[in-house]
Amino acid sequence: MHTLSLQDIYQARQHLRGKVLRTPLVYCADLSDRAGAPIYLKMESQQTTGSFKLRGATNAIAQLSAAQKQRGVIAASTGNHGRAVAYAAKAQGMRAVICMSSLVPANKVDAIRALGAQVHIVGSSQDEANEHAEHLVQAEGLVMLPPFDHGHVIAGQGTIGLEILQQLPQVATVLVPLSGGGLLAGIALALKTANQAITTIGVSMENGCAMHTSLQAGKPVLVTEGNTLADSLGGGIGLDNRYTYTMVRDLVDRTLLVDEASIAQAVHYAYRIAREVVEGAAAVGIAALLSKALIPSSPDAPIVVVVSGKNIDMQLHYKLISEPASFS
Numbered sequence: 518m519h520t521l522s523l524q525d526i527y528q529a530r531q532h533l534r535g536k537v538l539r540t541p542l543v544y545c546a547d548l549s550d551r552a553g554a555p556i557y558l559k560m561e562s563q564q565t566t567g568s569f570k571l572r573g574a575t576n577a578i579a580q581l582s583a584a585q586k587q588r589g590v591i592a593a594s595t596g597n598h599g600r601a602v603a604y605a606a607k608a609q610g611m612r613a614v615i616c617m618s619s620l621v622p623a624n625k626v627d628a629i630r631a632l633g634a635q636v637h638i639v640g641s642s643q644d645e646a647n648e649h650a651e652h653l654v655q656a657e658g659l660v661m662l663p664p665f666d667h668g669h670v671i672a673g674q675g676t677i678g679l680e681i682l683q684q685l686p687q688v689a690t691v692l693v694p695l696s697g698g699g700l701l702a703g704i705a706l707a708l709k710t711a712n713q714a715i716t717t718i719g720v721s722m723e724n725g726c727a728m729h730t731s732l733q734a735g736k737p738v739l740v741t742e743g744n745t746l747a748d749s750l751g752g753g754i755g756l757d758n759r760y761t762y763t764m765v766r767d768l769v770d771r772t773l774l775v776d777e778a779s780i781a782q783a784v785h786y787a788y789r790i791a792r793e794v795v796e797g798a799a800a801v802g803i804a805a806l807l808s809k810a811l812i813p814s815s816p817d818a819p820i821v822v823v824v825s826g827k828n829i830d831m832q833l834h835y836k837l838i839s840e841p842a843s844f845s
């Protein structure tokens with residue numbers, strides 16, 4: 518049994534100081550009116566590398582031994598984790614190899630190459646990219662940095678929870694995009710340790726929601742990957758999951774799902790109303806409120822929506838913001 522404590526998140530905060538941004542928490546008046554409760558957006562889309570993943574990657578790399586730093590790191594990633602590992606490794610003058618499946622959009626692949634990492638494109642699922650990475654760990658002695666199921670990665674993402682507590686001590690509910698669960702597990706650990714009464718909710722897309730399906734099954738299960746606008750939420754949680762499954766099961770109040778049409782509307786909304794570029798995965802919390810998949814329980818209880826990244830293909834973004842808006 519692997520457990521993490523608030524102490525691990527405090528330690529991560531020390532390691533992240535000066536290396537990652539403390540992102541703004543922004544009140545959204547329009548969304549508050551529509552939802553019927555005060556809504557604040559935690560803008561991790563403004564984080565360096567365009568997503569929160571830099572927190573976990575930077576913490577994990579900072580805690581490697583000198584010998585491990587010498588050998589370099591490897592990651593299998595749907596994009597944002599790879600980008601974060603590439604950036605964090607480069608910042609330390611380390612070698613990084615990133616493996617990903619052919620489902621990953623071209624803009625994300627290019628961004629990782631531009632950061633100086635070696636990119637390996639293998640197979641059509643995250644699991645296949647993962648197997649290839651495991652092979653290179655054996656063959657070349659690189660250190661594997663998993664995207665979510667790793668104590669230092671989860672603790673790094675948990676620093677967002679500490680920031681939310683400082684920025685809005687009266688926070689009542691937090692909506693967090695959910696895939697492998699590193700982001701949600703870390704934030705939930707920080708918030709629940711501070712105050713059991715804070716409600717934590719994970720939001721996924723209907724298409725291939727691995728954690729949601731696993732929680733219902735009572736154990737980690739495989740799901741079929743499909744095409745989704747929330748491509749950063751793709752992939753399984755691992756049948757041999759060590760941390761995130763139990764943490765999400767024990768610390769999170771509920772998970773909910775949003776459909777593709779509401780994710781499209783939320784990306785559009787974020788641009789037109791909040792004037793922010795966000796990717797599909799990052800828009801699921803906004804989608805839950807706009808589509809009324811989540812109805813706030815009280816008009817006075819503030820809700821924080823974690824907006825997790827902005828690395829969307831700009832062609833796709835242009836298309837989404839050109840479609841008719843259901844919210845205008």
Ligand SMILES: *Cc1c(COP(=O)(O)O)cnc(C)c1O
Binds near residue numbers: 568695825
């Ligand atoms: C990775 C990612 C998520 C999900 O994080 P998990 O820790 O896998 O649950 C959400 N949004 C974006 C933009 C991501 O890159």
